[in-house]
Amino acid sequence: MLIRLGIDLGTSTTVAVLAGADGGVRNLLFDASPLLSSAVFAGPGSGLLTGQDAERAASGYPAGLEANPKRRIDDGMVWLGDGEYAIAELLAAVLGRVAAEARRVSGAVPGSVILTHPASWQRTRLGILTDAAERAGLGEVGLVPEPVAAAAYFATAGDVLPGRCLVIYDLGAGTFDVSVVRRTVEGFDVISAAGLPDVGGLDLDAAIVAHARSLTAERTDGWGRLDWPRTSEDEQARRALWASARAAKERLTRHATADVHVPLVGADLHLTREEFDRAVRPLLERTAKLTVEVLRQTAVAPDEIGGVLLVGGASRVPLAATLLHRTLRIAPTIVDQPELVVAEGSLIAPLLRTLAAAPAAARVSAAGVTPGGPAVPAAALVNAAEPAGAVDMLDGATPAAGTDDARPDAGPRGGARATDPRRRIAIAVVLLLAVGVGAVALYRLLNRPDAELVYELRDHTSSVESVAFSPDGTKLASASVDKTVRVYDAATGRPLGAPIAGNSEVYTVAFSPNGKIIASAGEDSRIHLWDAETHQPWKLAKMTGAGGTAPFAGHGHRISAVAFSSDDTVASIDYAGEVRLWSIENGEQIGAPFPAPPERFAASRPAIAFCPGDSTRFVASGPIEEPQFWTTSPRKVTPGTGGHTGAVDGVAYTPDCRYAVSAGADNTVRIWDATTFHPRQMTLSGQTGGVDSVAVSRDGRTIASGGTDSTIRLWSVETGDQTGLIDLGGLATGALAFSPVDAKIFASANSGRGGTVRLWRIR
Template identity: 50%
Template sequence: MTLSGAWLGIDFGTSSTVAFLRRGDGTVTPLLFDASPLLPSGVFADDDGPVLTGADAVRAAAGSPAGYEPNPKQRIDDATTWLGGRERAVHGLIAAVLRRVADEACRVAGTDPAGVVLTYPAGWSRARLAVLAAAADAAGLAGVGFVREPVAAATYFDGVLGHDLGQRQCLVVYDFGAGTFDVSVVRRGADGVEVLAADGLTDIGGNDLDAVVVDHLRSLSADPVAWGRLDWPQSAADHRARRSLWADARSAKEQLTRHTRAEVHVPVVDVTLHITREEFDAAARPHLERTVALTIATLRAAGVSREAIGGVLLVGGSSRIPLVATLLHRTLRLAPTVMEQPELVVAHGSLFLVDQQDRLEPPPPPAPVVATPSTPVVAAPPAVPSATPPAVPSAVTSRPLPTPASEALATAQTVPPPATPAEPAPVVPMTEPTRDPATAAAPPPAVTPPAEPQAQATTPSPSAAQTAPEPVTGPRRRRRVVVAAAAGVAALAVVAALLIGRPWDNGTGRDPSGDGSPTGGSQPAATQASLDSVRRSAPGCEESDERVVWTAVRASVTCSAAATTVSKQVGWDIAYTQSYAELRMSLRDRQLPGAFTVAFTIGGLSAPGRNGNRNGCGGLAVHSAPDGHTYDYFNVCGDGWVEFVRIVNDAGTGNQTRQLTPGPDQGSGPAYSVLVTVTTSAVTVTVSNNVGGSETITAATASTTSAYVSLMTTWRNVGATASFSNFTYSATG
């Protein structure tokens, strides 16, 4: 096919944007920006100058970090963001990057492109795609069509690499970028490439592996004052030093893909240190094993056997890490296809669909355009500066083929709670969340021997359930989604909740079993199928898998679109361990497996009514017995205090504590990423503050078996809260 004019293919990425130009004669070449095919996706804006992109933005950020947004794609769910002293529309920042690409294409081709292909992740909602379309329109792009990234990658696999996927063979697209991990299973059908299944991890990306390098350097240089300046820069010089450190850490990570050793100079500390590939692999393995585990889960969801896999294509810059291919090869028994520049695959492959323009997706309906003031907004800028470095993810070590088991919880004694204010009614999350919940968390208990726990499952009253809650107004940093007709969907969801009932409320205001146990009552019979993982944005809300049982104990539970808030209904006036507000997760009619991991984000910690409350605390307990008398639990507090406590037969046997630098204020306090790894011999807890700092505690387990886990608000006062999101349970053995 001969094209009349050039076409432009753009892969707008988290840290880099890639574009290819296809001329009328069919030749395809990459666009170069400052002699590189990778255009930094960051943007810089100040009060009166133009929005800068690429290397210009990076250079400008050295003198004014508050004007720099390094990852506009991670703001896709935010209508606006604070940048350069004013509020700006996110789609306008993305448009600046797309306009830079279009200008370069026009310069190279001598005319504007006849058409543009924009790629997007397979898991994106229509709302996110609408924001990208609005950005393309604001950038002046004409003739825009859209294609999912794994479809473009599969087309590259065929058209460029020359692999022929048969009708019955599938391609695994393993896309490991800077900000996220995505995996898709695709197959060529009669109407072209189709996506059979897709999934992703929003808390793992190359930025998080940069943090692995920084953490290693931190462990080798004990200078808390210098690291305090690097973690919390106050001067322009410290900001430059911080940016230099993270840039060098990224370069070291990339060097380790080619060599076995890399050196990094740590500014302020003023020391040059080294990291070996073996050291990097050991620290990065838990993160990478999560991606492999999700790859297996996605293949299972697609119903694809190992024999039906025709290839594994590695996409994204982070996929060139040698351990990625090693782990995939060992697990799938199939050697992945590794490219020299895996960042270029998607943009290049997108242009092979120009010959089949009927297979390009048209732009979605326009997203609501958020007007931003032409003059600076008279308000304080957000607490989290856009120059904040990547968060350290909660790394879940996962392996395929687990076989979970669970026992029903034993009956717990009912304890009437003291009078408390009316509970907010749980909200059934909408399919497309509109706002983030006001995150909240509660404190770690003091180390005193607990009394015998008396668990009661208390839930919002039926009357409260009929009252729609007020919308959450707190801003969310990374995941708000604009949803059309949200009010109508919310109303339908609330009605459905009333008809179907919540997992912890059978319409009587009490637990279905009447005693705090998640089993019993009129719940449906359990299925015997094994359950390898549970992944929930808002744990315990709208549970659709009858094998998973959630039970609220001494807690009121409020559901939002992307998080669950657990509020305490009793105080320490009753007894130490009888006061914790719990949201228990168990597997119906079976015990938890011998080895598993739990990861989640906890934030919005609050502890009303008491001085010296550490700003609230919360965490997770691993109960080795269904009676609740023996368990391990940890807390993290708003001030960064981390504590691990062992309880055996209601007696405290010891504790470990750490002090972590608090993370940035997310609007209602700091948020922390948590990973709990359980084996038959040990429990390991890692808490990250999302600015490069983390603390790890390891202890021998109280028992070789686990009955259930509990998300907990632990601070002593009635009304203390903790919010949980991004919950992942994975069986590992």
């Protein structure tokens, strides 16, 4: 197979990937980094320097530096130092550096070169780009729009069916671009694109510099030298300031604080994430607004969107994902190194068309390959190599640890669809011949899970017993027996504030309907209310006056679950199965307790769920074989008729309250008619251990179930068929919750050892 080179020539940095003859893919390194500065320097007798060489040389001769030649694409000629240069010559210098490194690493001239470009570029700009490639000795190159390359990269991680759209949110160093691409049989087509030339990572750096200036504005002499450097010392100080601002921005994507050094001014400033978010919010709000405008202009409906993909180094800023999630009500997909996505995708995009033209046997949906859908070429893997015994792997043998996790955003393996081994081997041969797919990549395609892991949180130090989304889907809360409740940004997994302490062991957590209150309960048999923003105890509107008794106190056993009704009533159920209703105003009990059912099974963790939109109806589970359907007016209970053969440990309603779903210790899930209280005929079976938790998606179509067999299973509400499987590798599932705004997003928590919370996206 030919050596292939993919290049993403960026405004601030350039990235290149090389696919070798063995199918393995590697990022080319420049000065030990995959990011090559796109800067070009022209000085007396130096020729054209690129990368760090150019930046270092500019310290003594700033007039010779063009930091962002791609931004000058329309200028034709650029004056640097003492001479004038064609813009194609500057771009050729960067591409030539890439070509030289590719030849050094591979020992040969690449047989195929792909260059990416903004979707809005037309014939003139593309002509300059191809001219630059020819000057760099790359010869004839293929061109791929950047959003198409990004979409192709993400298509290797999940099904994107023909007709579905992807939103590509590309926040690079110098510019912001948003594109909507539609999956076709042959690949991806750009159906709309727009951009902001004045919003990028450099502008976020500028916001930090402006913030530093506002805190030291009285030191005019130092700022004058930084703004208008005259000496080499001044120029070096200016570069150090902007390097410090960039480093602070990058640190704040992972930590709550960062330091900024302001040379010449003599200040070392402490910058918090909150201060940074305030400074950059106006810029990032413009990106979210433009994204919505592009979607409106293209008339793409929300249910047509298969994903929102964040690429570009500056998209790491947590506020970008948060604002986008709140605006679109769709959780964006983020990877560890978003600046590498376009380069890797550039080698994948052409192969999608190749696969579309391959024999039909290469696109058999029963093997997990959607007709007309994407293959997973070796270019999608980092350092993937074709192992010995690849056919044995396809025939069901377990691969060596790590072989399916080459991509940093890859989730746990699981959910392979059953197919005849001979058929799978035949498909493998066809794919290998058709597009040169490596065996490891093919194995991942045929055995990929039915949901991709968006992120994983390991902050708790003990078993996580409950997870809950806020009503607007922007926050995710988790409760643990480590005596804390933690709250995260649901889009990014970034912690929001300090952990909520002051609990005993916590078994349950829930948000109020307006999202302002978090309720938690557990070992101490009381409900605790917390302010969802400050994480301080919630002050009741009316203090309880029943003989000075503590609010929300009355249960005689540990509380296993709490739930809010649509009118803010709080319901709680304890380990005996007794239910109590509470006023959120004063913490006093409303009416008498709802009695516990007769105990028939000792091992049970009761659950409770209100009918959405109807505060008078709720369903509860307990140490008996069927759920209990309650109404508060009139006060009445109706046990389900028939069903499980063991205790019921989890319950949930569909959004329209037509059905209730129950999880049983008998390893099954049942769907109940919420009007007749009879179970539907089909039994959702297949789990090999007790089912502890169930959740229903916001569109009422999908059930997620989990328990002691270390799997999460997805089911169709309509047919009862299993539609997905996730293997958790030995971890039991203690809790599940679907996003209230995205039917494909759900969270899971493991009970037992560790304290892991995961966010999943259904494929």
